[in-house]
Amino acid sequence: MIEVTLLGTGSPIPDADRAGPSTLVRAGSQTFLVDCGRGVLQRLAAAGSGAGALSALLLTHLHSDHIADLGDVIITRWISTFAPDPAPLQIIGPPGTAAVVQATLAAFGDDIGYRIAHHADITGPPGVQVHEHTDGVAWEQDGVRMLVGPTDHRPVTPTIGFRIEHDGASVVLAGDTVPCAGLDALAHGAGALVHTVIRKDLVEQMPMQRIRDICDYHSSVEQAADTAARADVGILILTHYVPALVRGQEDDWRARAAAHFSRQIELGDDLHRVQVHPGVCAES
Ligand SMILES: [Zn+2]
Numbered sequence: 001m002i003e004v005t006l007l008g009t010g011s012p013i014p015d016a017d018r019a020g021p022s023t024l025v026r027a028g029s030q031t032f033l034v035d036c037g038r039g040v041l042q043r044l045a046a047a048g049s050g051a052g053a054l055s056a057l058l059l060t061h062l063h064s065d066h067i068a069d070l071g072d073v074i075i076t077r078w079i080s081t082f083a084p085d086p087a088p089l090q091i092i093g094p095p096g097t098a099a100v101v102q103a104t105l106a107a108f109g110d111d112i113g114y115r116i117a118h119h120a121d122i123t124g125p126p127g128v129q130v131h132e133h134t135d136g137v138a139w140e141q142d143g144v145r146m147l148v149g150p151t152d153h154r155p156v157t158p159t160i161g162f163r164i165e166h167d168g169a170s171v172v173l174a175g176d177t178v179p180c181a182g183l184d185a186l187a188h189g190a191g192a193l194v195h196t197v198i199r200k201d202l203v204e205q206m207p208m209q210r211i212r213d214i215c216d217y218h219s220s221v222e223q224a225a226d227t228a229a230r231a232d233v234g235i236l237i238l239t240h241y242v243p244a245l246v247r248g249q250e251d252d253w254r255a256r257a258a259a260h261f262s263r264q265i266e267l268g269d270d271l272h273r274v275q276v277h278p279g280v281c282a283e284s
C-alpha cells in the first residue's frame, strides 16, 4: 500500500486554509515530500512527519509556489536532527535544481554561520545531495522504485513528473502540466494519479490578464480527468486548486472530472489522505 496525503492544496495566492503545493507519499518505510510550497512543515507536522523523516524531497519544477519553503525544509532538517553524522537530504528535481539549492544555502549563509558558531555539535553546513533528472529511474531502494518523466509546463522548462512504485502499488505525481505524451507514458496503468488543476471556466472570466495567462500551461479539471482515463489509472487525485476550492463546491469539481473519468476521484482540503492499494489497476 502507498499512502498519499495532500499537505498543501493551494496555489500562489495565499489562502487562510490552504498551504502551498505539496504532497506526502509514504511507501513502505520510506517518506517522500513532493514539492514544498508555503507552510509545508506545519502540514508535515500535522501529518505526523517532519523534515528529519524524509527519505527524499522531490521537486516537479522550480516555480516559486512549489519551492517556497525549500529553505525551511533544509534548515529545519539540519538543526532538528540530533543524531551525529546525519544523512544528507536527497533532493531530486529537474536540471536547475542544484543551482536553486546552492542559492538557497547562500541565502541562509549567515544563519548557517551563526549556528555552527553557537552549537559545538553542529560542525558543518546542512548536508544536501541533489540529483537532476528528466527521464528514467531516479531511485531504487528497499523495494521502492521511482521513475521520472518529462511534463509540459512551458515556458517553465524542464519540468518532470514522478512515478513511485512499491509492492505492486504505484502513484504518479504530475505537478503542473498540460496534457502531454510524457505524462501519459509515466502514468500508464498507475494505481493513482495526483494532478494539479485549474478551473479554466472560472479563471477565464477574471479581469486580470496576468491570472488568465495561467490557462495556457495548466490542465483543467476536465483535461486532468482525460489524462487519467487515457492512462487507465485507478484513482484520480486533484490538488492545487485555482481558484481555491470553496467548501461545499466539491461535488461540482468532482462532477466535471467524472464526466471524463469513471473511476474513483479524490479531492478535498489540506491533509486529505488516500490509500493506494496494489492491483487497483493493471500494472504497466
Ligand atoms: Zn508551475
Ligand SMILES: [Zn+2]
Pocket: 011, 012, 021, 063, 065, 066, 176, 196, 240
Ligand atoms: Zn503551481
